[in-house]
Structure formats: structure tokens, C-alpha cells
Amino acid sequence: MKILVCITHVPDTTSRIAFTDGDKKFDANGVQFIIGPYDDYALARAVELKEQSGGSITVLNVGGAETEPTLRKALAIGADDAIRINAEPTDSLFVASEIAHVAKDAGYDLILMGRESIDFNGGMVHGMVGEILGIPSISPVMTLDIDGDTAKMAREIEGGKEMLEVKMPLVAGCQEPIAEWKIPNMRGIMSARTKPLNVVEPSQNQSGTTLDKFELPPAKGAVKMVDADNVAELVNLLKNDAKVI
Amino acid sequence: MSSILVFVESAEGQIKKTSLEAVAYAKGMGGDVTTIAFGTEVSDSELQGLGNYGASKVLHVKDDRYNKGVIQAYASVIADAMNKEGADVLVLANSSLGNPVSARVAVKVDASLVSNVTELPDTSAGFKVKRSIYTGKAFANVELTKDKKILAIKKNAAEVKEVGGTATVEAFAGSAADSDFSTNITKTEKATGEILLPEAELVVSGGRGLKGPENWGMIEELAKVLGAATGCSKPVSDMDWRPHHEHVGQTGVKVSPQLYIAVGISGAIQHLAGVNSSKNIVVINKDPEAPFFKAADYGIVGDAFEVIPKLTEAIKAAK
Numbered sequence: 001m002k003i004l005v006c007i008t009h010v011p012d013t014t015s016r017i018a019f020t021d022g023d024k025k026f027d028a029n030g031v032q033f034i035i036g037p038y039d040d041y042a043l044a045r046a047v048e049l050k051e052q053s054g055g056s057i058t059v060l061n062v063g064g065a066e067t068e069p070t071l072r073k074a075l076a077i078g079a080d081d082a083i084r085i086n087a088e089p090t091d092s093l094f095v096a097s098e099i100a101h102v103a104k105d106a107g108y109d110l111i112l113m114g115r116e117s118i119d120f121n122g123g124m125v126h127g128m129v130g131e132i133l134g135i136p137s138i139s140p141v142m143t144l145d146i147d148g149d150t151a152k153m154a155r156e157i158e159g160g161k162e163m164l165e166v167k168m169p170l171v172a173g174c175q176e177p178i179a180e181w182k183i184p185n186m187r188g189i190m191s192a193r194t195k196p197l198n199v200v201e202p203s204q205n206q207s208g209t210t211l212d213k214f215e216l217p218p219a220k221g222a223v224k225m226v227d228a229d230n231v232a233e234l235v236n237l238l239k240n241d242a243k244v245i
Numbered sequence: 246m247s248s249i250l251v252f253v254e255s256a257e258g259q260i261k262k263t264s265l266e267a268v269a270y271a272k273g274m275g276g277d278v279t280t281i282a283f284g285t286e287v288s289d290s291e292l293q294g295l296g297n298y299g300a301s302k303v304l305h306v307k308d309d310r311y312n313k314g315v316i317q318a319y320a321s322v323i324a325d326a327m328n329k330e331g332a333d334v335l336v337l338a339n340s341s342l343g344n345p346v347s348a349r350v351a352v353k354v355d356a357s358l359v360s361n362v363t364e365l366p367d368t369s370a371g372f373k374v375k376r377s378i379y380t381g382k383a384f385a386n387v388e389l390t391k392d393k394k395i396l397a398i399k400k401n402a403a404e405v406k407e408v409g410g411t412a413t414v415e416a417f418a419g420s421a422a423d424s425d426f427s428t429n430i431t432k433t434e435k436a437t438g439e440i441l442l443p444e445a446e447l448v449v450s451g452g453r454g455l456k457g458p459e460n461w462g463m464i465e466e467l468a469k470v471l472g473a474a475t476g477c478s479k480p481v482s483d484m485d486w487r488p489h490h491e492h493v494g495q496t497g498v499k500v501s502p503q504l505y506i507a508v509g510i511s512g513a514i515q516h517l518a519g520v521n522s523s524k525n526i527v528v529i530n531k532d533p534e535a536p537f538f539k540a541a542d543y544g545i546v547g548d549a550f551e552v553i554p555k556l557t558e559a560i561k562a563a564k
Contacts, residue, residue: 011379013495013514013515013518014514014515017379017382017383019383037495037496038496091387092348092358093351093352093357093358096348096352118379118380118495119378119379120378120385121360121361121377121378121379121380122360122361123344123345123348123360124344124347124348124351124358124360125348126345126348127316127320127344127345127346127347127348127349127352128348128349128351128352130317130348130349131320131348131349131352131353132352136316136317136427136428137316137317137345137348137349138316138345138428139344139345140341142489155341156341156490157314157341157342157433157435158256158340158341158441158443158444159435159436159439159441159442159443159490160433160434160435160436160490161433161434161435161490162313162314162430162432162433162434163430163431163432163433163434164428164429164430164431165428165429165431166427166428166429167427173345175496176489176492176496176497177489207390208351208356208357208358208389208390208391209357209358209359209387209388209389209390210387210388210390211385211386211387211388212373212385212386212387212388213385213386214378214383214384214385214386215383215384215385215386216382216383216384217381217382217383217384217521220539220540220542221542223528223538223539223541223542223543223544224542224543224544225538225543225544225545225546226543226544226545227545228545228546228547228548228551228552231545231552231555231556231559232559232562232563234527234543234545234556234559235556235559235560235563236563237543238504238525238527238543239563242503242504242524242525242542242543244447244503244504244524244525245447245471245504245560245563
């Protein structure tokens with residue numbers, strides 16, 4: 001089985017979010033970048049599927065040279081080779097059309113990625129890739145098993161899940177508990193250094209949006225503390241001050 | 246103003262509240278609002294009732310093949326409806342079905358697509374919207390550059406208002422090809438009758454401070470008295486104390502309730518990412534240094550096992 005795992009290179013979930021260049025650029029100063037947590041689940045499941053039934057895993061990112069350590073980490077976790085599409089992504093459509101262009105005619109049985117990136121939270125790339133390629137796209141996927149040429153999945157819905165089956169090829173946007181995150185071992189880290197990482201120039205240059213500017217939410221007011229022996233006061237505040245109960 | 250189409254979802258025959266917000270949002274943009282609804286489980290009278298929220302017309306794909314949310318089939322029919330109605334804008338609620346469907350529609354009709362939209366568009370120069378990014382920690386103002394636009398709106402982006410009126414319901418033929426139904430949904434497991442966490446107005450959430458799943462009775466009791474949904478922190482769902490769909494946080498459910506009560510949750514930044522769109526946050530924790538207090542509106546330093554039963558009684562008394 002041939003699997004493509006698309007990953008994002010995003011700020012660690014504990015990062016302080018700030019902007020520069022007149023609020024037009026993310027301030028990466030002092031920020032640690034990671035594989036998107038949802039993409040990391042997709043990659044972990046791909047590694048498990050390869051362990052079960054063989055095949056190959058290609059990992060792909062759309063980004064500049066600074067994202068290569070993130071791709072190397074994915075190689076250390078278990079991908080066989082990597083593709084970096086050398087472009088600063090502008091929006092979901094930009095990323096999706098570049099991925100689809102690379103994937104077209106490449107014969108991937110599964111194209112996996114996270115349900116959304118944790119920077120822009122768009123949650124749209126998997127669906128767009130599926131539509132451009134004319135194959136099914138399923139998201140958010142909680143479990144994924146392969147039976148012959150069919151993928152069996154659980155998709156999260158509000159308050160539950162639905163079980164579904166679809167023939168490959170397909171695109172899936174993944175989330176927990178599809179697999180446990182994998183930590184690269186020393187052998188993986190060593191072998192990742194020599195695995196192929198191919199840089200491809202962008203060719204589609206599609207986009208549907210342009211950024212005007214970023215902004216931060218207004219600062220939160222001070223917390224009102226209530227004594228533990230006076231819960232009636234909290235109820236009073238919720239009822240008459242916040243007016244929520 | 247251009248013609249606007251709104252994709253409305255229903256559950257158990259009822260239009261979802263988040264979809265009513267999408268209708269209210271579209272109405273707020275001005276112009277005529279047409280909606281599209283799927284399946285045979287939603288009644289004509291329920292659909293006519295969309296008029297009360299600002300819709301003038303409902304396209305009803307009254308066909309049981311659409312009772313289950315097959316992503317490709319929904320996308321094909323919505324794209325077809327946009328073309329036939331001459332709609333330049335599609336509005337829908339962010340949801341587990343709406344988002345994957347809208348991504349495909351955007352490619353089909355060549356539209357600009359933005360999700361997690363939090364405010365009405367600014368059309369004074371171009372067509373700009375504000376969207377939530379970095380899991381609620383920031384916003385981006387973006388311009389939609391294509392002629393057609395799709396907006397997936399975040400919960401609370403618009404206030405549902407009753408405006409009076411009835412919508413006309415028209416049958417709309419589901420035009421999806423057989424190949425669009427290649428995904429076979431074999432089973433749906435859904436909590437019924439419960440308040441669903443992603444859509445809840447009130448949420449009571451518990452963390453490791455509760456010490457074990459056997460202590461969740463008091464969380465459920467408090468939630469019941471309030472009419473709230475129950476949630477939990479990631480460690481709690483990782484340890485299987487609570488089901489995964491209750492996990493609130495960066496990689497779990499993001500909630501936007503009027504009131505979020507966190508009990509025995511320290512407030513790791515990954516948890517805060519799931520609750521930072523809440524209107525009011527109450528934190529109850531025995532550790533006065535718990536970081537969650539910094540993100541809270543109201544706080545009690547105390548033992549959950551003493552405070553929660555008292556709080557439940559006090560709310561009962563106040564009702």
C-alpha cells in the first residue's frame with residue numbers, strides 16, 4: 001500500500017501567539033515548531049498500517065526550507081521519503097491544489113493528514129484535495145482499518161460517531177484516537193538523515209483569500225474570587241451579573 | 246445584495262441551533278435568504294419555521310438517500326443549488342459535516358472559502374471577514390477574492406432572532422451521481438436526548454482533580470440541574486475515565502458556551518485552547534496557583550468534593 005501523509009509545520013501548542021510586520025506576519029521568534037498534532041496522529045496510523053501490511057509512506061509539507069527539520073522528524077518516525085513543496089502557503093486552496101498536483105497519477109492508496117492545522121484551523125485541505133482528485137474525502141476520522149481494497153473508518157459527528165466503508169483511494173482528515181503519537185527512536189533518527197527529501201517547486205499558485213491582518217483577542221478582565229463557603233454568592237453572580245443561569 | 250444560500254442541518258427532525266445561527270448570519274448580511282435542507286426526517290412545518298429566523302425559501306431535498314450525511318453527495322447537491330439559484334454566497338455552520346462538505350463545494354463552484362468566521366463580513370471595500378485562528382488564541386482578517394464565497398461560521402457568530410414569518414418550502418431534486426454515494430455509512434452511534442457538547446450553552450467539565458471515574462456522579466448532577474453538557478480534560482479521556490467525545494481542548498472538542506464550569510482542571514494551555522471562546526468561565530480548584538484562574542471570570546479555591554454538592558444545592562434553590 002502506498003500512503004501519502006501531508007503534515008503541517010506549526011508552533012508548539014504551548015506557544016505564545018504574537019505578530020510582527022504591522023500584524024501581517026506570525027512572530028516566530030523563540031517559538032518551537034512541531035508536526036501538527038492531528039497530522040502526527042495520521043502519520044502514526046500510517047506507520048502502523050505499513051507495519052501490518054507493508055508498502056511505503058511519503059510525507060509531504062508545503063513550506064520553506066525552515067520546515068525541513070519537521071519533515072526529518074516525520075522520516076525518523078517512520079516515513080520512507082519526503083517531499084517539500086517549496087512555497088509559503090497562503091490558504092487552504094493553495095495547499096490543496098499543490099498537494100493534489102503532486103498526488104495526481106502518483107498512485108497513492110491513502111492520502112492522510114490531520115483534520116485541521118493548529119495554526120489556521122481551516123479543516124478544508126483534505127476535502128479540497130479529494131474534490132480536485134475526484135476521490136472520496138472523509139473527516140474527522142477517529143479509526144481507520146484496511147480490509148482488502150476497502151477502508152473502514154469511524155467518523156466523528158456531534159455527540160457520537162458513524163461507521164463507514166469506502167473503497168480506496170481516498171483522502172482522510174485524522175484525529176485521535178486513530179493511533180498513539182510515536183516518538184522517534186535513535187535508529188529512526190539516524191536513518192532519517194539519509195532518507196530522500198525532494199524539493200518540488202510550486203506549480204498551481206491557486207488561492208481564494210488574501211490576508212488583511214492578524215489581531216489578538218482583547219485582554220481578559222481579572223477573575224472574581226468567591227469564598228468556598230459562600231457558593232450562594234457564585235450562584236448570585238452567575239444569575240445576576242453574568243446572567244447565564 | 247447578492248443571493249445567499251444557507252445549508253441547514255437537522256438532527257432528530259429538528260433544525261440545529263447552529264444552523265439557525267447560520268440563517269441569522271445570512272439575514273444579517275441583507276438580501277434574500279434561501280436555505281437547503283436534506284432528508285426525509287425533517288418535517289415541512291419545521292422547515293417552514295425557518296421563516297421565523299429570516300429565511301424566505303427552503304429547498305428541500307426530500308429523498309431518503311440523503312438521510313445520512315454522505316459528504317460527496319451533499320457537496321454535489323449544494324453546488325447544484327448554488328448554480329440554479331444564482332447564489333454568490335453560501336453560509337453554513339462549522340460542523341463535522343458542514344466543513345468537509347463545504348471544502349468540496351468550494352472546488353466545484355470555484356469559491357473562496359473561509360471557516361471559523363466570527364463576525365459579519367465587511368463589504369465596505371472588497372469582502373472581508375474575521376476568522377478565529379490558533380485555536381481561538383488570535384484572529385485573522387481575510388479578504389475573499391473570488392466571485393463566489395463560502396463562509397463556515399463559528400458558534401455565536403450571529404445571534405438567533407425571531408423575526409416572524411414563514412418560509413415557502415420547495416422540493417429540490419437531489420442530483421448527486423451514484424458515484425457520490427460510494428461511501429457506505431454502515432452504522433451511526435449517537436447519544437440521543439443528551440445535550441451535545443459542541444453545541445451546548447452550558448458546560449460542566451471535570452479533570453484529574455476528581456480522582457477517578459466513580460466520582461463523576463456529582464459532575465453529572467450539577468450538569469443536570471443546570472441543563473448543561475458534561476466535558477472533561479485530556480488526561481481524563483486518555484485514562485478512559487470518560488468517553489473521548491467529552492474531551493475538551495486543543496485536540497478535542499472546542500466549546501463556545503455561555504458558561505463553562507471547570508472542576509479540578511489545572512488549565513494547561515492545551516485545555517484553554519478548547520474553552521477560550523466561552524463567554525463566562527468558572528474555575529473550581531483546590532490549588533490557588535492553578536493557571537486556569539488566570540483565564541477565569543469567577544473562581545473558587547476549594548475542594549471539589551465539598552464545593553460541587555453545595556453549588557448544586559444552591560443552584561437548585563435559586564431556580
